[in-house]
Amino acid sequence: MVIEILLTILLIVVVFSVIMLHVAYATYFERKVIGHMQVRMGPMRVGPHGLLQPIADGIKLFFKEDVFPETADKPTFYAAPIICLVAALTSIAVIPFWEGMAISDINIGLLFILAMSSLAGWGVVLAGWASNSKYAFLGGLRASAQIISYEIAMGLSIVGVMMMAGSLNMSEIVKAQAQSPFGIYAIPQVLGFFVFLVAMLAETNRTPFDMPECESELVAGYCTEYAGFRFALFFLGEYVGMIVMASVGTICFLGGWTGPFEVPFFPIIWFMLKVYFLIFFFYWVRATLPRYRYDQIMALGWKVLIPLALGNVILTGIMKTFVWH
């Protein structure tokens, strides 16, 4: 019993550090990818090809002065970034990286992730309100509306996957997927995959749905008043959220840890490649697309994505009842 608990704690520590390292280098990856898309080099100064840049950035952010607005609501202001990061990190617990390798392989893994991503929205909303600044407040309001709307679309988009796999457990979904005719659900669930990709961008507040921050209108939106360490927590939360969303996409639609052939000693490689492909997709979209307007985002969510996802659910139901059975 005690040894089990200790082992779990060790596992948590290992996964946490690996994820944090990935987050650090996800920022590096982003700057390099976007840099090369924009005919420039990205970070080049710190270390060879700027490889130490994320570490330098981290040190800078964590040792910067923690500015606290005088009129802010203190407890909420402190709690908001922590809620953001905790919600994102907790989701990691249920993600199976390869067969049998998840901190906690619970039966309602997908629902748990949805629950946690809805909690992440709280961090943004409360940060916007607690800063007691108008830009932050507008950002927080936008965030609350956007997160509610897109959570529905995202939840519905993976209902099709749940129906095909017949389970909410993420490992089971991967296993069921591997036995399906195409090997991945992205092909039969193409509608659901599309809705998921769009909702994934919106849930993590990335361009073209970065309304809550939206630097050209609202300066930095909900995190306008945050600096240093607390800003870094938001930043980490956003990137961990990206990794979580990419992992969910990988598990639900791209076949998780399975690949065309087995890689000995390093089974996580397929999972990582797929996750990094989805993260690259985030960056690619960011470098290409302009930003939506707030009302257009809501229209897209409610009038396009939710009906599409509902249609996908109905279609999957019909197929499952009459065709695949």
Added chain:
Amino acid sequence: MELLEIVEKLREAFPGEILEWIEHRGQMGVIVRRDRILEMCRFLHDDSEIQMNHLMDLCGVDYGDRKDVRFEVVYNLYSIPLRHMIRLRAQVPEDDCRIDSVTSLWTGADWHERETYDLMGIVFEGHPDLRRVLLPETWEGHPLRKDYPVQGPEKEWSGYEEVKAVARRLKKYDFYGAAEWTDEEESRARAGEAGYVKE
């Protein structure tokens, strides 16, 4: 339409209002009285043969004591469909420094007139929102007048004193300046005493 014909037409419509007209470098300038300037502008704007629909520029000129009437408000008008321009120069005396606003004809005259009011001190009657535009609300004097010194006024602008007071107040957040600011001073500064500077 020839420029002189326009002047002729204007003279017929407003006898006694036109004082002088000067053609210089191919441009026609008409010096007029200010009293019926709005009607004159409306005439130029609406007449189908003139159609001055574009107000290119509106500004004030301070002639100091060189002329009998100190100020002039200059309207540079242009007709986009007919491609001719004319300049109206309305004389505004110093002791009654006001003229009718032409914002009802050209919405864009709004900011031109605000600028002229701000820098030259000419009041436009009937302007919807005549405030200072380039200078702060609390500025004293009108800098483009000839009697305004180039290097600026002797007296410091009151807003600058306020800024200095704020800077003093924020000094307590300075790394080295924490000890220099007492609570009593702080409360005075917070109460918004403009111009309060710690000696």
Added chain:
Amino acid sequence: MLTLPQFFFIYFALAIIFLAGMAVNVRNPVHSVLLVLAMFFHMAGVYLMLNAEFLAAVQVIVYAGAVLVLYLFVVFLVNIKEEIRLKRFIGSYTTGRVITIGMLATLLAAAWSFKLGPAGTWSIEAVREITHTRALGIEMFSHYMLPFEIAGVILLVAVVGGMALAKKDRNRATTTEERRALMRGEELGE
């Protein structure tokens, strides 16, 4: 000596009572909503202890993720600058106290009369075996199909009705021209 489940149950129960009390008592409405959020999480914990993990997740997704955010939205939008002081319905404290105590007594009496009913189909072991989500699904979509659908339709009616009530001219104005017309005080044509 308490067992671990007992300890957790007592913790959750006390925390729920405490947080609910605090939520009513704090002055700042946003803090109040935050406390309710924490309370919902503790309730989800109670569900988890009952092996109802599906309900726990839904509790967080629906109540914490959607309903409470809407509450928060309303709290943000309604500008509560000063405490709203209501006039009391009844002038005397005594009458109020008597009524309150009466209500409490009724509640206690009702609670006292609870008895354990006969065991149903779903014993703890049965639920463990086929997982809670599946058990819930089977129950809901076989025995209680009709009530479930009726409840769904009622909710749909409520949503549509809410939209019909809330939809005013302002929400119809999607273009600049329409918004400008509204600002001038004109009515929008169909």
Added chain:
Amino acid sequence: MSRNEERIADVSGDALSEVFEVQMGPQHPATHGVLKLNLVLDGETVLSCKPDVGYLHRGIEKLSENLTYSQSMPLTDRLDYMSAIANNTGYCLAVETLLGIEAPLRAKYLRTMICEMSRIASHLLWIATHALDIGAMTVFLYAFRERELILEMFEELCGARLTPSYPRIGGVRQDVTREFMDRLEKFIAEFPSRLEEYETLIDTNRIWLKRTKGIGIIPAEQAIGLGLTGASLRGSGVDYDIRKHRPYDAYPYVDFEVPIGISGDVYDRYRCRMEEFRQSVRIIRQCMEQLPPGPIIADDAPDLVMELKPPRKVMAGSTGPSPLKTALIRLVEDRQAYMEGDVYVSTEVPKGELGFYFVSDGRGMPYRMHIRSPSYIHIGALGVICEGELVADIIANIGSLDVVLGECDR
């Protein structure tokens, strides 16, 4: 929350709707300088938008009343620093008209060429920031890549990149070199394909179209009334381009078209400027082909170096002539009789119509100089345009009007 107590006329009579005041700027990423907008919002709808300018007011008009015509030239660089040469040229033309001199043909062609280059440079900065405001950040860096080439050519031409002060009253400062012409030729051969690159990035993008089409519509009548000029006016379908209406420099000798829009929304203004890029390339190419030999500055042009040196000692408190007053250009003195009077000369700079109104009393410095700057008028119009739009559309509108605060505040 600290909200404004004052409620502007409530839009819907909804008890819950709260009027919300936001001061956008003067430090704000999307206001293109130190522009401040006092917004009154109802949710995200703008009830009123009052621009507040003057944070960059340097008193250029007052200063130039105390400097000779030549000395004021560098001040005009600082108006619209994105296309400084166009301001210089406009200023020179105004002074030339006042003095009654004319630049030689080669100088006219050179100025036209350089002006169009600076138009491209300015429009590149416009598309860069406009796209960045709407969120397309890649266009920003693409456009800067090309702008850099133009600035490097300016550097080769006269040694300065941003504020060249290259034109002179009566001509230009230096002749072009072979290398410059080669580079320019390479640039204009390549540039149209780069333009297509931007267009593939944003022009067919659904989000871009959604953000720009039907936003900030200014009907033609209203646009003229507001005093809009340049591409902002032509986007509304008004064919008013000073290069065609009152041709100056070499514009009468070259062949080009004036692109005009139809509906006057943000997208049409964007399209107009994108077409202007192509027309500018066309003009530059024609100028390069037709560039005649000859002098680059008029014989009777006033010297840059003051012929009459100011007296060395000025007694403190003496009422004698100030150093500046005697620092007259000899030629200007000769022409004293002709110089008295006033002229208004305007040119088509990238932002719109830049006009200089001079009142001269015959001395070597203007008695009164007034600058009619397009950005000032455009910002004044911003409030009217933004009313009833959403917050995000303000950003699109500022971008589409292409304002620069250095010119607005003077």
